Amino acid sequence: MEAEINQVLVRMQDNLSSTQLQLLKRTLEDVLNTPMTSSACNNAHLLALFLTAKEVEGCSTKTLAYYESTIKHMSLTVAKPYIQICSDDLRRYLSDYESQRHTGKVTIDNIRRILSSFFSWLEDEDYVVKSPIRRIHKVKTPTKTKSVLSDEDLETLRDTCSEQRDLAIIDILISTGIRVGELVGLNIADVDLQNRECVVTGKGNKQRFAYFDARTKLHLQKYLQERMDDNPALFIALKNNGARLTISGVEERLRSLGRRAGVGRVHPHKFRRTLATHAIDKGMPIEQVQKLLGHARIDTTMHYALVNQNNVKASHRRYLE
Known part of the structure; x- marks a missing residue:
């Protein structure tokens, strides 16, 4: 040879x-x-x-x-x-x-x-x-506008909650934008109520800080005060002997709340998309939104965020007319 x-x-x-x-x-x-x-x-x-x-x-x-x-x-x-x-x-x-x-x-x-x-x-x-x-080049995919939760939707969901836990879940999802897997993985020890922040473990076991607002802090405090168990998990099931809440448990609960509130299909990822959209809509730099959501690539962040068409019109008048 x-x-x-x-x-x-x-x-x-x-x-x-x-x-x-x-x-x-x-x-x-x-x-x-x-x-x-x-x-x-x-x-x-x-x-x-x-x-x-x-x-x-x-x-x-x-x-x-x-x-x-x-x-x-x-x-x-x-x-x-x-x-x-x-x-x-x-x-x-x-x-x-x-x-x-x-x-x-x-x-x-x-x-x-x-x-x-x-x-x-x-x-x-x-x-x-x-x-x-x-x-073989990148496949062209259609760009679809995905819906987000309005302020009215969020308030209606909150009013529908009969459990303090559900109220805390809604508020921490909308104020932090964390993934549902990150949510159920949170322990009480990961949450700093004083500084309104928590440490979440994202994809690839990468950790980052997530921040929440004062409303979320108050609802978390009330929820934790109600707890009489020694489970380290931040969120536990209402049944099943108070075991750590699962991803499917969160998804099913939010679907049920959405149906009762009459606000359409509600799922954990919708809160994440809503946060990204509102952050960019209010002028937060895209790089900071990327860090907030824990994305490795900024292109991923852009897929989550919708740009308010009224802001595009206002910017056109401001910069181009």
């Missing part, structure tokens, strides 16, 4: 630089001399290495599971070793996935981003010369 590789190099030496010839030599040796059954080219082995790398980077268990299931599904469908997959294979896979499952463009772009991360890692680790996903 070495003789054949040398023949190729001799024929290409007039067309390639010495650096390019060396790269070509290593590539030919990897492709021609390495058995496809070896651990270096085994799909399961490469996927395990990639997931380990992402875990070291701080990805959560939930994110790792999503990466794994997405890449495994692609692997089973394409049915090729990762190092042999080309751009056309991935284009066909994404197209078939969309048509067969009737998914939206957002879902397809999420899959594309995960595959891009994986194949970029393969390229960085020299398992492939070039990532096949490079030629």
Whole structure:
């Protein structure tokens, strides 16, 4: 095999630089001399290495599971070793996935981003010369205006609450903008009522400070004064022996309050989006909103925030007329 590789190099030496010839030599040796059954080219082995790398980077268990299931599904469908997959294979896979499952463009772009991360890692680790996903650009997704909670909606929800706990949950969600997973993970020890702040653990186990208003402080104080248990969790279930409140428990409770209040569909994420929208609407710099919400990328923050059209009109008159 070495003789054949040398023949190729001799024929290409007039067309390639010495650096390019060396790269070509290593590539030919990897492709021609390495058995496809070896651990270096085994799909399961490469996927395990990639997931380990992402875990070291701080990805959560939930994110790792999503990466794994997405890449495994692609692997089973394409049915090729990762190092042999080309751009056309991935284009066909994404197209078939969309048509067969009737998914939206957002879902397809999420899959594309995960595959891009994986194949970029393969390229960085020299398992492939070039990532096949490079030629597949970001999928254009429709921009939809998502609703937020008005001041009237919030007051109606508060009036509907019969439990001090529910009132405290509504106020801490709307004043901090924390995720529902961060909410249920809070302990009493994480909350500083005096300074109206709390330490939340977000995605990737990253901690940050979240801040709440005076109304939230008062409702939290009343709720904690009612508590007669020794559970360290900030919010506990009203039943089930006062166990820590779960994500599904919060979601179901808010849906029920929303139906009773007649304010439409209410879910934890709607409070987060409402906070981001109001913060930007009132002039808070987008970088500070990003820190407030715990986003790694500012692009993510922009997806949460709606801009009041009246403010756009006023700014146009102020700056452009």
